[in-house]
Amino acid sequence: GAVVSQHPSWVICKSGTSVKIECRSLDFQATTMFWYRQFPKQSLMLMATSNEGSKATYEQGVEKDKFLINHASLTLSTLTVTSAHPEDSSFYICSARDRDIEAFFGQGTRLTVV
Amino acid sequence: GQNIDQPTEMTATEGAIVQINCTYQTSGFNGLFWYQQHAGEAPTFLSYNVLDGLEEKGRFSSFLSRSKGYSYLLLKELQMKDSASYFCAVNDYKLSFGAGTTVTVRA
Numbered sequence: 001g002a003v004v005s006q007h008p009s010w011v012i013c014k015s016g017t018s019v020k021i022e023c024r025s026l027d028f029q030a031t032t033m034f035w036y037r038q039f040p041k042q043s044l045m046l047m048a049t050s051n052e053g054s055k056a057t058y059e060q061g062v063e064k065d066k067f068l069i070n071h072a073s074l075t076l077s078t079l080t081v082t083s084a085h086p087e088d089s090s091f092y093i094c095s096a097r098d099r100d101i102e103a104f105f106g107q108g109t110r111l112t113v114v
Numbered sequence: 115g116q117n118i119d120q121p122t123e124m125t126a127t128e129g130a131i132v133q134i135n136c137t138y139q140t141s142g143f144n145g146l147f148w149y150q151q152h153a154g155e156a157p158t159f160l161s162y163n164v165l166d167g168l169e170e171k172g173r174f175s176s177f178l179s180r181s182k183g184y185s186y187l188l189l190k191e192l193q194m195k196d197s198a199s200y201f202c203a204v205n206d207y208k209l210s211f212g213a214g215t216t217v218t219v220r221a
């Protein structure tokens with residue numbers, strides 16, 4: 001399958017600071033990338049869908065000003081958690097779609113806000 | 115909205131077979147995925163069904179009935195490493211995930 005690289009794998013930050021997470025499709029062009037959040041022992045919850053060159057579409061209840069998504073190229077999307085707080089601590093996972101078939105997942109980023 | 119149901123937990127013995135059922139009611143349908151996720155790791159792709167019938171991949175098989183809104187993942191010859199969470203996800207432009215089934219394989 002195709003490779004999606006997500007960086008960093010884990011990050012610890014202080015409350016009030018911002019954190020940027022990168023998601024790259026390494027061997028294909030991803031027209032659409034998805035960002036998920038997963039709390040312990042729960043399912044993946046879609047946060048937003050991003051298409052290259054356009055604004056991201058956020059799911060209901062997700063603050064677009066807090067979770068900034070940029071999809072500047074067909075191989076890179078970034079998620080910035082702004083003014084992070086302890087309740088934002090979670091496992092963030094991106095996935096990238098190649099055409100309309102498989103969605104490939106990045107390795108995930110464990111964010112801990114202290 | 116999307117409604118995807120699967121059992122919360124299943125336990126089986128090493129070498130046995132386990133079938134994880136998934137029922138769905140979604141506004142659109144463009145295929146159904148099954149993913150495996152070990153604790154602390156990202157999901158990994160197991161199978162994709164878009165047409166009715168059975169898809170077999172080694173020890174794992176997946177079945178789809180679109181008219182019934184039903185799928186199952188069959189795990190054969192269970193191994194300890196198969197202990198994980200398994201998610202069905204319906205593809206409707208975006209993926210909607212079920213709550214996941216935690217499978218525990220015992221010796």
